[in-house]
Amino acid sequence: MLETIGLKKTFKRHVAVDDANLLLKKGESIGLLGPNGAGKSTLISMIETLIKPTEGDVTWNEKSIIKQPDLLRPVLGVVPQEIALYKELSAYENVKFFGKIYKLTGKELEERAEAVLKLVGLSDRQKDLVKTFSGGMQRRLNIAVALLHEPEVIIMDEPTVGIDPQSRNYILEMVRDLNREQGLTVLYTSHYMEEVERLCDRIYIMDNGKVIANGTKEELIAILSEEESIELVLEKPISTFKEALEMEPSILRVTQESNGLKLIVPKNNRKLTRIFQLAEQHDASITNVNIQIPSLEDVFLHLTGKKLRD
Numbered sequence: 001m002l003e004t005i006g007l008k009k010t011f012k013r014h015v016a017v018d019d020a021n022l023l024l025k026k027g028e029s030i031g032l033l034g035p036n037g038a039g040k041s042t043l044i045s046m047i048e049t050l051i052k053p054t055e056g057d058v059t060w061n062e063k064s065i066i067k068q069p070d071l072l073r074p075v076l077g078v079v080p081q082e083i084a085l086y087k088e089l090s091a092y093e094n095v096k097f098f099g100k101i102y103k104l105t106g107k108e109l110e111e112r113a114e115a116v117l118k119l120v121g122l123s124d125r126q127k128d129l130v131k132t133f134s135g136g137m138q139r140r141l142n143i144a145v146a147l148l149h150e151p152e153v154i155i156m157d158e159p160t161v162g163i164d165p166q167s168r169n170y171i172l173e174m175v176r177d178l179n180r181e182q183g184l185t186v187l188y189t190s191h192y193m194e195e196v197e198r199l200c201d202r203i204y205i206m207d208n209g210k211v212i213a214n215g216t217k218e219e220l221i222a223i224l225s226e227e228e229s230i231e232l233v234l235e236k237p238i239s240t241f242k243e244a245l246e247m248e249p250s251i252l253r254v255t256q257e258s259n260g261l262k263l264i265v266p267k268n269n270r271k272l273t274r275i276f277q278l279a280e281q282h283d284a285s286i287t288n289v290n291i292q293i294p295s296l297e298d299v300f301l302h303l304t305g306k307k308l309r310d
């Protein structure tokens with residue numbers, strides 16, 4: 001069991017992480033969601049014992065790893081946000097190099113190297129130089145390196161940023177299998193709500209250094225149980241129509257979407273007639289209306305006032 005207790009990190013006068021309490025139980029998969037600068041990487045770096053907290057503690061099976069980093073390090077795998085590989089070496093050479101850092105040698109190293117390359121689907125490219133790999137293949141190799149020493153816990157910091165959909169899908173399926181079938185405990189940070197929804201048992205939402213909510217997807221959505229969203233598909237954007245909707249007391253929030261507007265309104269108080277009246281007044285042509293129960297994205301917006309990928 002991995003736990004952060006009142007964790008805080010201050011850089012000069014800027015509080016990057018403030019009183020963060022996270023609990024990651026054995027075999028669980030948790031997601032850490034937050035906009036840029038929310039403090040996710042700083043929080044993770046403290047768990048990885050790469051930076052020291054200003055206040056608070058991180059415990060592994062109830063023992064402080066701030067005091068004894070070596071309790072967690074041997075069982076922790078880390079997939080950093082930036083790809084950390086030697087581009088002039090082959091995939092196999094990279095894996096062997098990092099294996100030696102984990103103190104693997106001889107037959108054991110060879111077996112583990114083969115196993116992780118197979119797991120990430122790179123066995124047939126193992127002799128090729130990393131510089132010839134696509135971004136997605138490099139990410140997969142980065143994950144292979146993190147799994148070499150058969151960790152119990154893996155921390156992945158946005159492991160699918162900037163890669164092709166096929167590699168992304170491969171990585172998501174692999175992490176899911178490792179968690180569900182092999183019991184690997186996973187802490188996964190992402191900008192992609194759908195990834196966290198797909199992979200994680202529980203989700204922590206961070207903003208401005210604070211953990212502002214946590215729970216299962218259903219629990220988080222229940223925060224908005226009194227609300228629903230109305231999607232208005234518009235022929236073309238009309239800024240005065242958006243402004244008029246924003247002024248309307250019965251409409252809680254208005255956000256711009258690619259093909260129109262999304263409104264959050266109280267349940268049972270949709271005031272659709274009023275919306276259509278305003279559309280007419282502002283010459284806005286509504287081509288479609290969808291009424292939906294809130295999504296996790298709506299919860300995020302409700303809690304942080306921001307879209308996840310602003």
Ligand SMILES: Nc1ncnc2c1ncn2[C@@H]1O[C@H](COP(=O)(O)OP(=O)(O)OP(=O)(O)O)[C@@H](O)[C@H]1O
Binds near residue numbers: 041
């Ligand atoms: N070494 C540092 N010195 C000063 N400020 C820092 C340092 N590291 C992070 N910060 C600041 O702390 C805040 C949190 O940053 P952090 O990188 O943890 O956010 P994040 O949620 O991981 O964002 P992203 O998704 O962009 O990686 C930011 O305002 C950042 O500028």
